[in-house]
Amino acid sequence: MCKNRVIETWQSPKENKTAYIFVRDCGATTGYSYHLSLLDSDEELPNAGGNTFVSNRQFEIEWVTNRLL
Numbered sequence: 001m002c003k004n005r006v007i008e009t010w011q012s013p014k015e016n017k018t019a020y021i022f023v024r025d026c027g028a029t030t031g032y033s034y035h036l037s038l039l040d041s042d043e044e045l046p047n048a049g050g051n052t053f054v055s056n057r058q059f060e061i062e063w064v065t066n067r068l069l
Contacts, residue, residue: 004035006022007022016041017038020050033049037051039051
């Protein structure tokens with residue numbers, strides 16, 4: 001069973017969206033993967049893969065505007 005471990009959360013400038021950067025671990029036969037999910041601020045991060053971006057390397061994000069990450 002896969003598990004998510006949140007690395008960082010970032011609120012959008014208007015605080016209506018939350019960006020989650022997290023590591024997803026699916027067991028010994030697979031490597032870690034880094035994910036980005038964008039959710040409404042009242043939503044919790046589900047135990048699923050990222051809905052916006054996935055990478056095999058760690059990355060950083062920055063809100064530029066409320067609609068541009």
